[in-house]
Amino acid sequence: MSSKPAAQIKDFFDPETWTYTYVVYEGDGSPCIIIDSVLNYDPKSGRTSTTSADKVIAFVQAHQLQTSWILETHAHADHLTAAPYLQSHLGGKLVIGDHITSVQAVFKGVFNLDERFQADGAQFDRLLKEGESLAFGNLSLTALFVPGHTPACMAYEIGDAIFVGDTLFLPDVGSARCDFPGGDATTLYRSIQKILSYPGQTKLYMCHDYPPTDRPAACMTTVADEKASNIHVHDGVTESQFVEMRTARDKTLEMPVLILPSIQVNIRAGHFPEPDANGIAYLKIPLNAL
Numbered sequence: 001m002s003s004k005p006a007a008q009i010k011d012f013f014d015p016e017t018w019t020y021t022y023v024v025y026e027g028d029g030s031p032c033i034i035i036d037s038v039l040n041y042d043p044k045s046g047r048t049s050t051t052s053a054d055k056v057i058a059f060v061q062a063h064q065l066q067t068s069w070i071l072e073t074h075a076h077a078d079h080l081t082a083a084p085y086l087q088s089h090l091g092g093k094l095v096i097g098d099h100i101t102s103v104q105a106v107f108k109g110v111f112n113l114d115e116r117f118q119a120d121g122a123q124f125d126r127l128l129k130e131g132e133s134l135a136f137g138n139l140s141l142t143a144l145f146v147p148g149h150t151p152a153c154m155a156y157e158i159g160d161a162i163f164v165g166d167t168l169f170l171p172d173v174g175s176a177r178c179d180f181p182g183g184d185a186t187t188l189y190r191s192i193q194k195i196l197s198y199p200g201q202t203k204l205y206m207c208h209d210y211p212p213t214d215r216p217a218a219c220m221t222t223v224a225d226e227k228a229s230n231i232h233v234h235d236g237v238t239e240s241q242f243v244e245m246r247t248a249r250d251k252t253l254e255m256p257v258l259i260l261p262s263i264q265v266n267i268r269a270g271h272f273p274e275p276d277a278n279g280i281a282y283l284k285i286p287l288n289a290l
Contacts, residue, residue: 005138007159009205010059011219014038014052017079017258018208020219021056024139024158025065031137032065034092035156035163036073036207039082039270041261046283053082057089067092068136069126073165073207074153075103077180077263078256081270093125094269095134097143097154100127104267106181111264111284116274123269128154146195148188149176155195161203167191170221173210174232175242179250185243192233200224260285 005026012021017038025032038052060067067090070083074097083094104119121127128134130145144155149166156163166176167188175192178185195204202223209217227235233242256262264283265272272281 004159007139007161009161011205012052012055012059013209013217013219014040014079015217016040018210018217019052019076019079020206020208021052022163022205022219023056023059023065024136024141025063026137026139029064030066031068031139032060033069033071033134033136033141034060034067034086034090035071036076036165037070037082037086039080039085039265041080041258043257043261046261048080050082050085053085056082056086060090069093069095069134071095071141071156072266073155073163074150075100075263075266076166076207077259078208079258080262080265083270085270094123095126095128096121096124096269097145097152098127098129099145099147099152100124100267101152102182103150103152107263107267110181110286110289112286117268123267123271144194146191147182148178148184148186148191150180151182151184151187153191160199160201161205162195162198163205163207164195165207167195168204168226168230168233169206170209170218171225171229171234172212172215172231174230175246177250177253178246179253185246185250186239188246189233189239189242196223196227196233198223200227255290259290 010023019038021037022035040049040051070092101121108119128143133140133142142157146153146155146167178188200223275281
């Protein structure tokens with residue numbers, strides 16, 4: 001009786017945005033997936049660079065991996081995705097949850113995007129529904145719909161691991177904000193409970209870490225650790241208590257530095273807007289809109 005193949009997980013940390021990118025694969029020469037990549041962006045100059053993405057490319061090529069899927073857990077508001085850049089070098093198909101269309105519709109209005117931008121998810125190669133699976137070699141992932149931080153967040157279950165996106169953070173950091181358009185604290189609480197209903201030894205891989213002390217950044221915890229000591233949502237915290245805390249806390253938070261460029265690019269699956277007649281692509285800055 002053969003056992004299921006074990007997934008190997010390589011994490012990459014981008015210190016400018018506190019973001020973790022993951023490559024998941026079975027072994028050298030196998031198919032792989034990439035989750036939540038980063039395109040470096042300097043808000044002072046408007047220049048992009050590929051330092052973080054190039055590290056991922058180097059790893060994939062060094063281990064002779066074949067990229068099957070390049071996934072986003074959601075349309076990030078704090079960093080630009082490097083998905084199209086990775087795709088151009090490694091192949092693979094761009095994937096996000098199917099509720100991205102609701103996020104696209106909202107921000108099409110916020111940024112007053114013209115008819116060239118279609119809020120139908122067609123910018124991605126595949127839109128995943130709750131419970132749907134994707135295979136990559138002998139491994140597979142299952143999509144878990146976990147809205148609340150945004151209305152379109154997906155987590156990805158692979159074996160005994162779940163890549164939770166921004167739904168949860170490490171126990172000493174807590175939970176994600178819910179004050180972006182379409183976010184909802186009650187919904188987030190229920191999504192968190194969905195994740196925490198898994199066995200205690202289930203590994204939870206974060207999209208971000210913001211170490212509150214002098215501990216180094218870390219990417220993984222477990223369901224048991226979260227239930228025991230998450231500062232926002234440990235065992236015993238009720239839905240109403242969480243909603244009250246999360247709502248009050250969100251009122252104190254500043255907008256992420258990169259929200260305006262990030263959202264405009266990420267709802268396009270990482271593609272830049274069509275360039276103007278001078279060959280330069282432009283992003284919009286809506287005044288007094290957020």
